[in-house]
Amino acid sequence: GFSYLTNKNLLKEIMGGKVLLIGGIDTVKLHGGKPEDVREDVRKTLEVFKDCPGYIIMDGHNVAPGTPVENLNAITDAAEEFGRF
Numbered sequence: 001g002f003s004y005l006t007n008k009n010l011l012k013e014i015m016g017g018k019v020l021l022i023g024g025i026d027t028v029k030l031h032g033g034k035p036e037d038v039r040e041d042v043r044k045t046l047e048v049f050k051d052c053p054g055y056i057i058m059d060g061h062n063v064a065p066g067t068p069v070e071n072l073n074a075i076t077d078a079a080e081e082f083g084r085f
Helices: 008-015 027-032 035-049 069-082
Strands: 023-024 055-058
Touching: 008 023, 008 035, 023 035, 027 035, 027 069, 035 055, 035 069, 055 069
Parallel strands: 023 055
Antiparallel strands: none
C-alpha cells in the first residue's frame, strides 16, 4: 500500500499498470474529517488512477482507532459512485 503523502501522478507514471497499487486515501481526513472530505479525496484519487489497471482504492493500511464509521462508509459510497470507468 502507499500513503496519501505519495505523489500519485508520479507513482502512476512509474508503476501504473505494472504492479498492483493499493492506497491513496488521506488518513488524516479519514480520521478527523467529515464524510464529505473523505468523499472528495476518493473522487480526486480515483480521477488520477481511473485509467490504471490494478488500482485498489483504500487507506493504505493505516486506519486509526476511533476513525468514524461514517467516514469509512464514505470511501465505499464514493468508490461506487466515482469508481466506474
